[in-house]
Amino acid sequence: MIKRNGFFVEDSLAKVPPHPSESREPFYGRTIINAVRAVLKAQDVRISIFGAENIPTTGGALLAINHTGYYDFILGGIPAFVRGKRLVRFMAKKEIFDTPVVGTLMRWMKHVSVDRSAGASSMKEAQTRLDAGHLVGIFPEATVSRSFEIKELKTGAVRIADAAQVPLLPLIIWGGQRIITKDIDRDLGRSHIPVFISVGEPVDPSGDPEEATQRLYEAMKTLLDETRTAYEQQYGPFDGGELWRPQSLGGGAPTLEQAKMLEIAEKERRQAKRAAKAAKKRTPLIRKLFKK
Template identity: 55%
Template sequence: MTKYIKAGQFRVPEGYGAIVGHASESREFPYGGLFIRLAKLWMRASGTTVTVVGSENIPADGGALLASNHTNYFDMVWVGIPAHLRGRRLVRFMAKKEIFEHRVAGVLMRSMKHLSVDRAAGTASVSEAVARLKAGDLVAVFPEATVSLSYEIKELKSGAVRIAAEAGVPLIPVATWGGQRILPKGGKAQLGRKKIPVRVHVGTPIDPAGDPVERTAALKVALQELLEEARGEYEREYGPFPGGESWRPASLGGGAPTLEEAKEIEKKTKEERARR
């Protein structure tokens, strides 16, 4: 059984070694100097325990594209933690342009140098992501495009593979689990002192070069394996759970919709938005 130790306020496998802070990113304000500190204060106040496995797979310097599953609205927080453990590096997220158009959220996103994505005209977003990666940034994307209501891995868009291949950087799979209990899509937020555990598992880099369809399939396999690993450890450490929980997938006896049911829900939601 894996033994864990503390790395600041996070749990990491025994043998983890701290490294020197990144020359520029560790001092960047307001992202590192303010927002990350606020996030850590909230985690401490809420009693949120975050266990990180595989942070050594993220480079301590230079560009890499992180591709993560997407189960909740706090995934940007969880995915950023392994990079924080690698010398307080910062992750620039690709997010839909509607967030950047919000009066408050837009200011925050731009101040942290995240990337706006226009799904109707994504060429400029891809070019910007490639440029950032070539300049040595860590960039993250959610290749499922939207939150997975089933908490399973949905079909992936090929953009992650194409961007990483064009930039010539590693493609690193990341799986988070447990965060959907805190801020689920369409559910009640649990932001108080709930002491909800979260796991973040980082996989070994995938070579993005080659056929995009084939490489995207390889990314999906890697994400699925990481997710099953994270969920298995979560069940063993914090379970057993009674069953029927809305935050657990049907495959584990939870009450979340299956992949097919979730697809139908998303379809009806899009149709309703179109009518409005």
């Protein structure tokens, strides 16, 4: 491995010139990227990248990324950065875009708003970005996997890639969950956490969406297993029971089934909270009606 732009890449990775437009975007390509690099350097996060040559230096591609923590939106764009300082437009839930400041920043960076009640429009926006030659990042598991295994995938990734006729690339992040994720104490200090990021070869998105999604699932699972094995060999052995490691490796994370139950419980709590908030808003109106 050699160090390039602050990240460790494979010796065989060829240098490519900066992307003519993406590398020059003043806000995302310079301000945000430089800020991210400064944060990672301050935390001394050691990032090693494998398979970056699978990312095209020009033109569109859809990156299907596993979701294990809240740094995934940062880490998922790094392989593209070492391939000519390319930028990834991430698909993120609409609620993020609805917040006053963050939403504005997301739009400036040309990220894609995902409205789960209107999925077709979100897919169309992603396809428009791909047609324009951008890289788009999607998390086909939809939410963070508490088990740190690959959850059931949504079919949106293969449908978008097939419609746009662009490469569909599996991308695996491992170690990022040690920094910040669900249900585990965050570690945002200078803790020297190592992170592996692997990019796989293109997956065929054509044909039946369910069958294509199964192909994507198998590719992501295989790449995850390979990445975790390499990580354990380089930085292990670990003591066992670590909350950031899956049970299949001797860690203390919940199983896929246990994680699914936790996700259902979390969803029910959110629905109850929204219902209580809506009821509180209706109360003054009801009181006014009774006074009349």
